[in-house]
Amino acid sequence: xxxxxxxxxxxxxxxxxxxxxxxxxxxxxxxxxxxxxxxxxxxxxxxxxxxxxxxxxxxxxxxxxxxxxxxxxxxxxxxxxxxxxxxxxxxxxxxxxxxxxxxxxxxxxxxxxxxxxxxxxxxxxxxxxxxxxxxxxxxxxxxxxxxxxxxxxxxxxxxxxxxxxxxxxxxxxxxxxxxxxxxxxxxxxxxxxxxxxxxxxxxxxxxxxxxxxxxxxxxxxxxxxxxxxxxxxxxxxxxxxxxxxxxxxxxxxxxxxxxxxxxxxxxxxxxxxxxxxxxxxxxxxxxxxxxxxxxxxxxxxxxxxxxxxxxxxxxxxxxxxxxxxxxxxxxxxxxxxxxxxxxxxxxxxxxxxxxxxxxxx
Ligand SMILES: NC(=O)c1ccc[n+]([C@@H]2O[C@H](COP(=O)([O-])OP(=O)(O)OC[C@H]3O[C@@H](n4cnc5c(N)ncnc54)[C@H](O)[C@@H]3O)[C@@H](O)[C@H]2O)c1
Ligand SMILES: [Fe+2]
Numbered sequence: 523x524x525x526x527x528x529x530x531x532x533x534x535x536x537x538x539x540x541x542x543x544x545x546x547x548x549x550x551x552x553x554x555x556x557x558x559x560x561x562x563x564x565x566x567x568x569x570x571x572x573x574x575x576x577x578x579x580x581x582x583x584x585x586x587x588x589x590x591x592x593x594x595x596x597x598x599x600x601x602x603x604x605x606x607x608x609x610x611x612x613x614x615x616x617x618x619x620x621x622x623x624x625x626x627x628x629x630x631x632x633x634x635x636x637x638x639x640x641x642x643x644x645x646x647x648x649x650x651x652x653x654x655x656x657x658x659x660x661x662x663x664x665x666x667x668x669x670x671x672x673x674x675x676x677x678x679x680x681x682x683x684x685x686x687x688x689x690x691x692x693x694x695x696x697x698x699x700x701x702x703x704x705x706x707x708x709x710x711x712x713x714x715x716x717x718x719x720x721x722x723x724x725x726x727x728x729x730x731x732x733x734x735x736x737x738x739x740x741x742x743x744x745x746x747x748x749x750x751x752x753x754x755x756x757x758x759x760x761x762x763x764x765x766x767x768x769x770x771x772x773x774x775x776x777x778x779x780x781x782x783x784x785x786x787x788x789x790x791x792x793x794x795x796x797x798x799x800x801x802x803x804x805x806x807x808x809x810x811x812x813x814x815x816x817x818x819x820x821x822x823x824x825x826x827x828x829x830x831x832x833x834x835x836x837x838x839x840x841x842x843x844x845x846x847x848x849x850x851x852x853x854x855x856x857x858x859x860x861x862x863x864x865x866x867x868x869x870x871x872x873x874x875x876x877x878x879x880x881x882x883x
Contacts, residue, residue, distance in 0.1 A: 523555060523558070523644075523682060523687065525682065526559065526642075526644075527559055527562030527563075528562070529642075529680065529682075530559070530562070530564055531563070535564075535595040535640055536565060536594060537564070537592055538559065538594070538595050539584070539588045539591060539593035539595070539596050540555075540556065540559075540566055540568045540599060541572075541596060541600075541604055541607055542568065542599045542600045543572050543574075543601070543603055543604045544571070546599065546601075546646060547568060549690070551687055567588075567591035567593060569584045569611075570604075571584075572584075572603065573603075574780065574782075575666075575776055575777075576606055576607045576661065577661045577662065577663045577666075578621050578660055578661070578663055579663050580607050580660075581607060581610040581621055581660060584607060584611035584614075588615060593639070594640070596611060596612050596615075596641050597642045597643075598642070598644065598653070598678075599644040600644075600645075600646050601645070601647035601649065601650065601695075602647065602650030605645070605650075605653055606658040606660065607658070609641070609652070609658040609676050610658040612638045612639060613671055613673070615639055616637060617633065621669075624671050625669040626657065626670045626671065626672035627670055630671075631672050631673050634676075638675050640679055641678045642678055642681075643680075643681050643682075644681070644687070645681070645751065645754070646687045646688060646691070647695065648688055648691075648696070648699055648747070648750035648751045648753070648754040649698070649700060649703050649754050649783075650703075650754070650758065650783070650784075651706065651755045651756075651757050651758020653678060653681045653755065653758075654678070654681060654755045655677075655758050656672055656674050656675075656676045656677045657676070658670070658672075661777070666777050668773065668776070668777055683752075683755065685744055685748040685750075685751050688750070688751060689742060693739050693740065693834075696739045696742070697735070698782055698784035698836065699754070699784040700735045700750055700754075701784055701831070701836060702754075702757075702784035702787050703731060703754035703757045704731045704735070705757075705787040705788070705791050706724075706727075706754075706758060706760065707724040707727035707731065708724070708728060708809060709767075709862075709866075710757065711725060711760070711805065711808075711809065712766060712798055712805055712866070712867045713764030713766055713865040715763050720759070720762060720763035721760075721763075723759055724760035724763075725812045726756060727753040727757050728812040728813060729813070730750075730752060731750065731753045732812065732813045733749065734746040734749035734750050735750065735834065736834060738750045739835075764864075765862040765863075765865060766798070766862060766863060766865055766866035766867070767794045767797060767862075767868075767874075767878070768790050768791050768794035768795075769787065769860070769862035769863075770857045770858075770861075770862045770866075770875070771790040771793075771853075771857055771882075772786035773856070773860050774852070774853045774856030774857050774860065775843075775845065775853065777856060778849060778852060779844050779849070781843055781844065785836070785843060786843070788831060789838070789842075789843060789882065790878070791827050791831075792827035792828045792831065792838070793878050793881055794878065795820070795823060796820075797868070797870075798867055798868055799820030799823075801867060802867045803820060805867075810823050813826055839882060840882045845883060847883065850876060850879045850883070851876070853875070853879055854872055854876040854879060855872065857875040858870075858871070858872040858875055
């Protein structure tokens, strides 16, 4: 983080809009970043008025703050939520039609044609890897339906990935976000598209997480925090190849029940992997090797995931995170409509989703 003020100066950036969430805005490390920037001569404006699962009006307010302050760049500091909002504000500065006109799922990326301001990302969780991503997930204020804004133009110019910022991340957030990163690496490796480069990155990401997640959760060191931060970026790079059934199980839980994205993935991961073994047996052997399991099989990977969740205090049942029988039909409809599972190695039917939710309940 010590390099940030000099970087801004070198690039002639004098008036950054810092986008974060209301929790991080109160933390000591954040206040220090802001005071260091001010001491370095920056006229900093902070925007932190965002929801836990960000919505469109957050983005509009942020763009208004950028205009009002006469900002000349955007710095996203936070977990996936804050960085996604920062990226969506970045888009909105020179693209003023309705935000959801740019929704990638309806081909809206073709309208992202104008330049965007200079964009810097600074992760404070090790999970989504949104800092190295090109997309932002923003929900509709009323329907809570999630839309994806996507464009290569939305890639950060530079990422300041400093494990010191994640040292005080609470154990439960470390566990949930870390399991999101593990899910990215596993689903990307298994995704059916041909992409050996992503496969290699994903396997190394899995190895790093297996060696560091418990330490990062239970007794954090800079080494374990660094490995988790790197592995979360590797997961986000790898999942440019595709995701799968677990993310499709997780997305509707955030939409319907406001469940944290990483937590939803964490609980569903062992069940989704169990579903995926058939037809991907050889790939599971390679995952088992990356996890350094004594037995190299899909069943051993699933057993490891259940036990890992137990060791880092993630529930092993969906009922423990608020899912009830009455939710399952709606969840299954939404999961089947989700964008992630078409890349799953095995086709997933609506009935498969229902069965998976029931098994995990
Ligand atoms: N763009 C993408 O590719 C992508 C991919 C997956 C998920 N997402 C989005 O990312 C979001 C989830 O991101 P996340 O898992 O990083 O969680 P988050 O951003 O919601 O943060 C989780 C919690 O931890 C707190 N926190 C963050 N850093 C902290 C720190 N250093 N110390 C103490 N507390 C801290 C936050 O205030 C928040 O309360 C969701 O909105 C999801 O839709 C985006
Ligand atoms: Fe994810």
